Amino acid sequence: MRADAIRGGLRRFLDSDIGWSFRRTPAAWLSALVLAILVASAFLAPLIAPQNPYDLSQIYIDKAEIPPIWSADGEWPFLLGTDPQGRDVLSAILYGTRISLIIGFASVIVSMGIGVTIGLLAGYHGGRIDNLLMRLGDTVLSIPTLLMAILVSAIFRELLPPALREPFAALVLVVSIALTNWVQYARTVRASTMVERRKEYVLAARIIRVSPSRIMRRHILPNTLTPVMVAATLNLGLAILSEATLSFLGVGMPITQPSLGTLIRIGNQYLFSGSWWLVVFPALQLGLIVLSVNLLGDWLRDALNPKLR
Template identity: 45%
Template sequence: MKALKLRSAKVFESDVFNSFRRSPGAVLATVVLAVLVVGSIFAPLWAPQNTLDPGSYDLMSANTPPATANELTAHFFLFGSDDQGRDLLSAVFFGARISLMVAAGAVLFSAVLGIWAGLAAGFFGGWVDTIIMRLADIQLSLPSLFIALLTFGLTRSLLPASARETYAVYIVILAIGISGWVTYARTVRGAVLVERNKEYVQAAEMLGLSSLQILVRHILPNVRRPVIIISTVSLALAVITEATLSYLGAGVPSTSPSLGTLIRLGQDYLFAGEWWIAFFPGFMLFLLAMSANIFGDWLRDVLDPKARLK
């Protein structure tokens, strides 16, 4: 208990916490992001309607404006309802839940792939470095959205038609992850090139440690800061990319609508005056991306010594 109190005291007295406390933008972004993430994760516990269950829809409550009780059913809809009688407050948080799950999986996949590619390129050099970096250069010459769409299409074509809907979420994670590994690889490679010739690495080699042991035990912990920064910013990019793919019809299935799918479905009703069907999913996407970006910018300023000196 005493040790826990000492650790807590160190956290609150640290430079990182003091910097966080003095940054109103970072505090507000963190609060907003935390509320949205927690609310999305626990949406099945509090949301008025389970929008993943079509049996819960009520066509009698369709097209109800925001903050209005439906005249026929007397159900109150804070964000309104869509043409199927789906409660948009519930749909937005269930959609954000799916978007965050896909984005987190994609960031994790691209981080693992990019980190190991960067470690191998920087540590071994030679033809390993040449192949990995040329692949990275080729991918950088193409738009990331095109890479994601190409990966999505190729992966779906390799699966039988009966399995495409079942594995749709994993296909989207793979597609977004493949499009984002280059940033990790180039950053980690640069950090490894700096660490590679330091004395502690040479000492580990003289002790007979294998290349894998040196990479995992000694070099990898020293490149974690840029990886944390990239991952935080990449989460916002992954959420937007997933929404874009779903908006284009190349994302998660409509039976499990994400924010991009809800925006796509809602655009058909904009000119009919039912603006809320597309507005609230779009606003949720904006809040998620903006808060994650602001938090990532603050984290970069704190963890990156060069940024701190600017």
């Protein structure tokens, strides 16, 4: 029964305007296919990875810095070689991709929640509330995004006891990235809310004394979600890239829980010693993810734009 429902939903999607646009845009379905493979391989890492990079019993020091399998000194099963600790690079990339994706998705969801809430309040109430919230957004935008994320991350790390900094490193990154990316959602929702609140259905709801929170949640919010979803798709790649940048700078994920940014930072230290695979393959993985997400976001923005239909 569930399989029939899934097939029916997929058929309705393919027959819709967006589905037709998806099928007619090679960049969209190719990027979706690549992204699906990368996401599936990351979350199936415990099943397909040759090694668990977090399990010290599976790390062999005598296998340190083995080159990729196609090199003369390559060894099976280390397809992409090993790092100076004897950790399989492919396994580390798969596990690191999972961490980067989780942080990216979580930070987008949190920043979208903050931005949508602030945008609804500012657009519906207007006046002093609108001015206060939008000036707060202007203040956030006046500080460079990366600097703001580093500042927030450093503050949260100092507030945590030393023993909790590594276990809560991912949560700190999510909060740091979310607090720097909510302004775009707030401005988008505010603009849509200011248009929607003047329409007849909102005025009718006010006349029958529907509460403002219910009007915003049940009536205005559904009509503002289209631009929000486009912005979320485009910001997902930026969030993943922000996490990688913070980890590369040493204020992100620790070595014991490496993300793609951490792997690139570690590999960069050995780049000029000949171990090029330590930085090249994680960087390629990160580039593929961000490129696929951005191509999907560009397609979705064009597909949902009524002026281009």
